[in-house]
Amino acid sequence: MGGERPKKRRRVPLRDRARYRFDRTLARSAGSLMGWLVVSCLAVVVPVSALLVWTDPGAPPSLSGRLTAVWRSSAETLRLGAVDGTPLRMLLAALLGLVALLCVSTLVGVITTGLAERLAELSRGRSTVLEEGHAVVLGWSDQVFTVVAELVAAQVPHRPRAVVLLADVDKTEMERALAAHVGPSGRTRLICRSGPASDPGVLALVSPRTARTVLVLPSGEPTADAEVLRTLLALRAVLGEDAEGPPVLAAVRDDQYRAAARLAAGPRGTVLETDTVTARLIAQCVRRPGLSLVLRDLLDFAGDEFHLADADAFHGRPFGAALLGHAGACVVGLLTPQGRTLLNPPADTAITPGSRLIILARDEEAARPEDCRHLVERPVIATAPPHPEDAAHVLLLGWNRRAPLVVDQLRRTARPGSVLDVVTDRSVPAPAREPEPEPSGAARLSVRFQSAALSRPETLLGFDLTPYDGTVVLGPDPGDGPDRPDDRTLVTLLALRLVEERTGRQLRVVTELTDDRNRPLAPLDPGSDVIVSGELTGLLLAQIAQNRHLAAVFDELFSADGSTICLRPAGHYVCPGSVTTFATVVAAARDRGECAIGYRRHDRRATPPDHGVRLNPHKAERREWSPDDQVIVVATDPPTPPTPGPPIPNPTREDAPPAHHRECASD
Known part of the structure; x- marks a missing residue:
């Protein structure tokens, strides 16, 4: 067998070979780069200088004179000096000019590098902050x-x-x-x-x-x-x-x-648990539509917020006297001298020296005491106790890490006989078996699970949503669904809107979003409850950062037990259709063991951004209280003992409280 034929050598163009050798020369060292720069400069400066001299009518006639002129022009251009004479003097002048150029260039380079590093350090944000009170x-x-x-x-x-x-x-x-x-x-x-x-x-x-x-x-x-x-x-x-x-x-x-x-x-530290706070608010909004609007107005600094005020004018008097002791502020609690926070205490609680009032006002200057008892109009106050809340039928769509907390909060606040239907497209760990019902009464909350493809709108279109008193929509956790979890939530809300259009029945929807910029995109009725967990946490942090004593106030307001913010029909406090002052409403709420802090009107003027919510109105403000209006109060719900169990709620039995009829005092 013969040997292999040698491969034919590929012909490389001369231009490519020259470029390759030039690149290889530049890669050797900095000296090679400087050499090529000198050659390049001379290759441009010397011919151009010669052309200028030869085209000058006043140039010397002799060749030596013209060469000297070329040297002077090139030397001035390159800043090498323009010394005439023997070639040795010209060479020394050129060498001195090159050394000077090198020194100046090095100095400029050092200064430029130092400034660039300093600017880069500043842009990285690594300098020490010298501030106080920040x-x-x-x-x-x-x-x-x-x-x-x-x-x-x-x-x-x-x-x-x-x-x-x-x-x-x-x-x-x-x-x-x-x-x-x-x-x-x-x-x-x-x-x-x-x-x-x-x-x-x-x-x-x-x-x-x-x-x-x-x-x-x-x-x-x-x-x-x-x-x-x-x-x-x-x-x-x-x-x-x-x-x-x-x-x-x-x-x-x-x-x-x-x-x-x-x-x-x-x-001196305070720690908030954001998932629990969000779950509590979602559960409260199911029972109290419009609560998120009130809290949004309450927590931001654009309007009225909680402050601490001196209680010197009320020392030795009961707490109930302070409720009508300010015209431009609403009193909701006490801060004792021992640092204990009492939210909506009993009206006969004595105000001791050293105590401070927890008030809702625009600023601390609005807490000037002013007796408002003369503004109360007793004949229009409703005297009959209100009806207790009925059992609710709630639909929960979606599942995330906060869903077990939401279910647990619904279990804590549910009325006997309530039902929660959970529809999700993922597996949910349910109890191994349903607990045995207690013989004392009906189960407080029954939880039923169902699996369905919530990402498909036709799934919800086939549901019968008539029996439900409220609907909760939860989006997936980041990483469990699309890149933007709110996308699936918006699809679910769109399907619910189609159901409303087909049935002609308005649904009470509580929605959780992760980005507040998606709030205008949500296909919901104006004034619906939209919970943005990040925004809620940020508002709470900002409020407590201004006054750490408010941490206990908000902790109780968002808890399942104790005093919370409620929206209740105005007819519970004054006769519907009556025209009276807000001080009258405050007095009526005080008689029921509550602190009134505002109202929400339901009329054509209830438009964004407040949706009819009015916090801390002046005590002398007079208006007509329609049957659809609501009074915003800090109140304690009827106690319901907690039921033990896992995060997925277990039903218990409890006797329902007796019903009452509502009446109004005659004029």
Whole structure:
């Protein structure tokens, strides 16, 4: 067998070979690059200088004179000097010019590099913040925009001079996002620093020791709670055991991290559990339509919010006297000298020296005492007790990590005989068996599960929604569904709207969204309850950041037990159709053991953005109270003992309270 034939050598064009050799020469060293730069400059400067000399009518006639002129032109162009004489002098002048050019270029390069590094360091946000009395926000999530916006909107003197944000996000990106979502910050400076907040060395850059308050936000990642815990430990390492350090406010999603976070936050720390708060609000909105609108108005700094006011004018008097003791504020509770918060205490509770009033007002200046008892018109106050709430039939569409908490809250607040139907497209861990009903009465809440493809609108179109008193729509958790969880929620809401159009029956829908920008896209009736969990948490954090004593107030308002915010028919307090003052409504609510804080009207004027909600009206305000109006009160629901069981509710039995008829006092 013969040998293999040699492969035919590929012909490479001369141009490609020259380019390859040139690239290889440049890659050798910096000296090669400088050499090619010199050759390139000479290849352009010398011919052009010669052309200028030869075309000059006043050029020397001799060849040596013209060459000297070419040398001078080239030397001046390259800043090499223009020394004449022997070739040695010209060579030395050129060498001196090259050395000077090299030194100047090196100096410019050093200055440019230093400035570039300094600017890069500033853009990375690694310089120390020298502020006092500022608010420090640690972490980056959707909640940060609500928190910063509310801190900026806070009334003076509550507004911080500066809000410093530290997150493991690019500084430029944070500033751009804040400018887009928050807008102008007025006199409040927004300062961003980049780096992991769980690193004590990085955390010291934002000067937490001199801060007025520190807020720790959870991210949207699965490990968010663990990162919050690490940040709290880093903050403790920076602050030490200083009892005079700033108040620390943190939020976690899972209850299993709450106890550890409280220990890490220290005695001046407050920890919120966001999933539980969201679940409580969803469950309360099922029973009290319009509650989310009230809380949205109550929690932002644009209108009236909770404050602490002096109670000197009421020392030794009962709490009920303070309810009609302010014309421009609504009293809802007491802060005892021992620091205990009493929300809607009994009217005969004595106000002791050192106590402070918890009021709802636009600012603290509105808490000036003013006797309003003369504004009460007793003849129009309704005297008959209201009907108790009936059993409810609720439909829950969708499932996520907060769904078991929602079911548990519905179980705690359900009336005997209530039913909850859960429809989801995923498997739900249900109890192994239904508990045995107690012989004392009907089950408080029965829970039934059904699997269906909620992502298909025709699924809901085939449901009979007539028996349901309320519908709860939950979206999937991030990572369990589409990239934007609200997309599936919007599809479900669209199907419910089609059901309303076909049946002509308006549904009471409570919807959970993750992005507030999707609120206008939701096909819901104006005034429907839409819960944006991130926004709700941000509003709560901003309120408590201004006054840490309000943490106990909001904890009770959002709990299943104790006093909560309720919307009840105006006919429970005054005769329908009567024209009377708000002070009369406050007196009627006081007689029932409640604190009235506003009303919601239902007429053609009940349009966005308030949807008819009016908080803290003046006590002298007179209006006609129609049967459709509602009074907003802080009240305690009739006690219902909690039932033990897993997160998926287990029904119990309870006797229903007797029914009453409603009457009005005659004029």
